[in-house]
Amino acid sequence: MYILVTNDDGIDSAGIHALVQAMRRIGDVVVVAPDRQQSAVGHALTVASPLRATPFHRNGEVFGFAINGTPADCVKLGVSTLLDRRPDIVVSGINHGSNTSVNAIYSGTVSAATEGTLMGIPSMAVSLATFDHTADMSLAADVAYDVASRLLDLQLPAGTLLNVNVPPVAKADFKGLRITRQGHNEWKDAYDVRIDPQGRPYYWLTGEFVTVRELVDGDDAVVANGYAAITPIHYELTNFSILETLRSHPALSEICSREPNEGRS
Amino acid sequence: MYILVTNDDGIDSAGIHALVQAMRRIGDVVVVAPDRQQSAVGHALTVASPLRATPFHRNGEVFGFAINGTPADCVKLGVSTLLDRRPDIVVSGINHGSNTSVNAIYSGTVSAATEGTLMGIPSMAVSLATFDHTADMSLAADVAYDVASRLLDLQLPAGTLLNVNVPPVAKADFKGLRITRQGHNEWKDAYDVRIDPQGRPYYWLTGEFVTVRELVDGDDAVVANGYAAITPIHYELTNFSILETLRSHPALSEICSREPNEGRS
Numbered sequence: 001m002y003i004l005v006t007n008d009d010g011i012d013s014a015g016i017h018a019l020v021q022a023m024r025r026i027g028d029v030v031v032v033a034p035d036r037q038q039s040a041v042g043h044a045l046t047v048a049s050p051l052r053a054t055p056f057h058r059n060g061e062v063f064g065f066a067i068n069g070t071p072a073d074c075v076k077l078g079v080s081t082l083l084d085r086r087p088d089i090v091v092s093g094i095n096h097g098s099n100t101s102v103n104a105i106y107s108g109t110v111s112a113a114t115e116g117t118l119m120g121i122p123s124m125a126v127s128l129a130t131f132d133h134t135a136d137m138s139l140a141a142d143v144a145y146d147v148a149s150r151l152l153d154l155q156l157p158a159g160t161l162l163n164v165n166v167p168p169v170a171k172a173d174f175k176g177l178r179i180t181r182q183g184h185n186e187w188k189d190a191y192d193v194r195i196d197p198q199g200r201p202y203y204w205l206t207g208e209f210v211t212v213r214e215l216v217d218g219d220d221a222v223v224a225n226g227y228a229a230i231t232p233i234h235y236e237l238t239n240f241s242i243l244e245t246l247r248s249h250p251a252l253s254e255i256c257s258r259e260p261n262e263g264r265s
Numbered sequence: 266m267y268i269l270v271t272n273d274d275g276i277d278s279a280g281i282h283a284l285v286q287a288m289r290r291i292g293d294v295v296v297v298a299p300d301r302q303q304s305a306v307g308h309a310l311t312v313a314s315p316l317r318a319t320p321f322h323r324n325g326e327v328f329g330f331a332i333n334g335t336p337a338d339c340v341k342l343g344v345s346t347l348l349d350r351r352p353d354i355v356v357s358g359i360n361h362g363s364n365t366s367v368n369a370i371y372s373g374t375v376s377a378a379t380e381g382t383l384m385g386i387p388s389m390a391v392s393l394a395t396f397d398h399t400a401d402m403s404l405a406a407d408v409a410y411d412v413a414s415r416l417l418d419l420q421l422p423a424g425t426l427l428n429v430n431v432p433p434v435a436k437a438d439f440k441g442l443r444i445t446r447q448g449h450n451e452w453k454d455a456y457d458v459r460i461d462p463q464g465r466p467y468y469w470l471t472g473e474f475v476t477v478r479e480l481v482d483g484d485d486a487v488v489a490n491g492y493a494a495i496t497p498i499h500y501e502l503t504n505f506s507i508l509e510t511l512r513s514h515p516a517l518s519e520i521c522s523r524e525p526n527e528g529r530s
Contacts, residue, residue, distance in 0.1 A: 042307030042337070043370045050459070050467040072307070072371075077468055081456045102383065105308045105376075105500050106337075118367065118451065146520045153516040160504045177521045179512045181503040186383065191346045194315070202315040203342055232511055233502035235370050238446040239425045242497050247444045251418040252495070255411045256442045 001027025003148070004078055004087035004116070008038040008071045008095065008108025011056045011064060015094035018137035019126065020063070022145040023091060030087070031056075031064025032078035034071060034108075039097070043111040044070045051077055071112035079119050089151050090116030093126030093164075094140045096133055100165050100219040101185035103209075104233060110163055114235055117161040122151045124161060129223050130168035139174055140166040143228045146177070156232065163231045167223045180229040183218030185211050266292025268413070269343055269352035269381070273303040273336045273360060273373025276321045276329060280359035283402035284391065285328070287410040288356060295352070296321075296329025297343035299336060299373075304362070308376040309335045316342055336377035344384050354416050355381030358391030358429075359405045361398055365430050365484040366450035368474075369498060375428055379500055382426040387416045389426060394488050395433035404439055405431040408493045411442070421497065428496045432488045445494040448483030450476050 003023045007016040011033035023029045035054065046069040056066040065082055067074045075090060092112040099107040109125045116123030124147060128140040143166050151162070163182075167174070188210050191203040214221055219229035246252055268288045272281040276298035288294045300319065311334040321331040330347055332339045340355060357377040364372040374390045381388030389412060393405040408431050416427070428447075432439070453475050456468040479486055484494035511517055 037313070040310040040312045042309040042376065044307040044309045045305040045371055045470065047305045047470055048302070050469050051456070052465075052467055073470075076454050076470070077456055080454045081458065081468060102500065104502055105379070106310055111307065111370075114370070119454075147517075150516040150520070154511065154514060157504070157507060160507060163502075177517070179508060179517065179521065181505065181508065182501060189341050189345045189384075191316070191342055193346065200317075202317055203346060204315050205310065205312055205338075205341070230511070230517070231502075232504045232507050234504040235367065235502070236447060236504075237369055237428075237496075237498035237500070239422070239497045239499040239501075240446065242422060242425060243444060243446065246419065246495070246497055249419060251415040252412075252442070252444065255415070256444065 001088050002085060003027050003029045004090045005029055005031045006033045006071055006074045006092050006112045008034060008041065008112065010034050010037045011066045015096055015137055018141040019091060019094045019144055022141040023148060025145055026149050030083060032067060032074045032082060033064060034074060035066035035068050038070055038108045040106045041070045041108040042106055043072055043114065046070060046073050053077065053082055071108040072115045075112050075115035087121055089148060090121050090123040091126065091144065091148050094137055094144065095127035097127060097131050098129035098165055098223065099125060099127040099163060100223060100229065101183040102187065104163055104182060113161045117159060122156055124148060124151060124164055126164045126166065128166050128168060135168055139171050143177065147230060159236065160232050160234045163233050164228060165219055165223050166228045167226050169226050173226055175226040177230055178222045178227045180217050180219040180222045180231045181215060182231055182233065183215055183220035184213045185209055185220045267350060267352050268292050268294050269355045270294055270296045271298045271336055271339045271357050271377045273299065273306065273377065275299050275302045276331045280361055280402055283406040284356060284359045284409055287406040288413060290410055291414050295348060297332060297339045297347060298329060299339060300331035300333055303335055303373045305371045306335045306373040307371050308337055308379065311335060311338050318347055336373040337380045340377050340380040352386055354413060355386050355388040356391065356409065356413050359402055359409065360392035362392060362396045363394035363430055363488065364390060364392040364428060365488060365494065366448040367452065369428055369447060378426045382424060387421055389413060389416060389429055391429045391431065393431050393433060400433055404436050412495060424501065425497050425499045428498050429493060430484055430488050431493045432491050434491050438491055440491040442495055443487045443492045445482050445484040445487045445496045446480060447496055447498065448480055448485035449478045450474055450485045
């Protein structure tokens with residue numbers, strides 16, 4: 001097994017170090033990761049500036065390529081250009097902080113795994129559901145090992161990846177793994193308005209992650225109950241359930257059925 | 266109607282100017298948009314630095330707030346903090362370049378509309394399917410008017426927004442609107458490797474947008490045929506079709522059913 005490891009916390013983070021050690025139990029590991037913290041970058045790509053790939057050392061040996069870009073950049077550049085052979089799987093993480101519910105759409109960790117899937121490679125993201133940067137990564141690394149070592153056996157359909165979230169509990173309190181759906185928790189956003197010494201306002205994003213509608217098999221609820229949540233996600237965004245409703249909706253059928261140019265201003 | 270307009274090409278772009286003029290035919294318009302080009306930022310949020318909101322002038326009058334952030338930042342900051350009342354709809358665009366198929370996941374334009382939806386406001390994104398920055402925006406502005414003026418009537422389900430893509434054709438050649446699904450076109454990625462004057466490589470993202478599997482009702486195919494494509498999308502990422510398969514998959518059931526700590530290293 002040849003395993004591409006990346007993340008969004010940066011190549012020097014504790015999470016990617018723990019993940020690499022776990023993946024080395026499965027096969028050969030190559031690391032291509034951002035050279036700095038890239039949280040909440042979503043599925044950003046660097047298009048207006050060139051990328052650099054710099055060897056990054058840890059404990060006196062080359063740990064991987066540090067990239068001046070986003071997690072998605074790392075996977076695209078790694079697979080297409082830097083690596084001399086195609087990875088069998090892509091594993092992204094271990095992220096400091098939950099990527100459950102809507103967090104998945106803001107997550108660089110998840111976007112890197114999505115990029116692997118887009119390139120036709122079975123991929124997964126792993127996150128530890130705590131922002132405590134001193135948190136013990138060993139349970140999350142065990143879970144990453146358990147799932148990654150079976151990832152090829154699962155024969156996921158094209159376009160589907162696994163989003164794995166691990167509870168911040170001691171191993172003795174860990175309850176096991178569950179297959180889940182994306183939860184419905186939401187951010188209640190707020191900005192902290194401050195005034196600079198010149199008297200001008202500036203705005204810091206703050207917010208509270210709240211349970212709007214509890215889903216028993218949602219990733220948030222399952223993680224809160226001490227299980228690791230494995231959610232199969234894809235980048236098919238169409239809401240198929242309303243296609244026909246929209247096609248026959250009076251407000252739209254009026255403009256959809258209109259002859260070209262008729263009534264246009 | 267109180268309409269929040271944003272985009273990802275920046276507050277000084279031709280596309281947002283054309284969109285604002287179209288929206289003023291529907292109601293009161295407020296602009297909160299990035300102070301510079303933000304293409305391919307995905308659903309990025311600014312969390313590690315504070316935001317600023319600066320009045321931006323056009324033709325001697327205040328056009329809107331310019332934000333040193335992403336399209337998603339603009340909607341979050343605008344709705345939660347800058348605006349004195351809640352917008353009735355959020356309209357993002359007009360983007361220079363198609364946001365069909367997988368482009369939707371890289372798109373700042375779409376992410377801004379997604380953010381509006383997350384905040385409970387009916388939202389839509391509008392893109393003109395050409396990268397020609399001198400392209401005529403008037404057809405796309407007409408389509409934006411047609412759809413936005415009916416957006417509240419559609420009573421979209423919570424979490425669903427409209428992703429509208431307009432073909433780069435003359436009005437005389439425009440064939441009308443179609444309700445579509447997200448297409449399956451993909452980027453065939455490549456990096457142009459160059460050597461700097463110090464002899465070190467750097468990498469420019471290039472790529473070709475290719476048709477992998479043509480979907481008759483996919484947004485790309487419909488736009489290519491001269492129609493505007495209206496795709497209802499949502500941020501529910503779960504692939505429900507494989508949940509049960511995974512739950513009963515031998516490779517996973519082994520670890521999912523395992524008692525806590527049993528066999529864990």
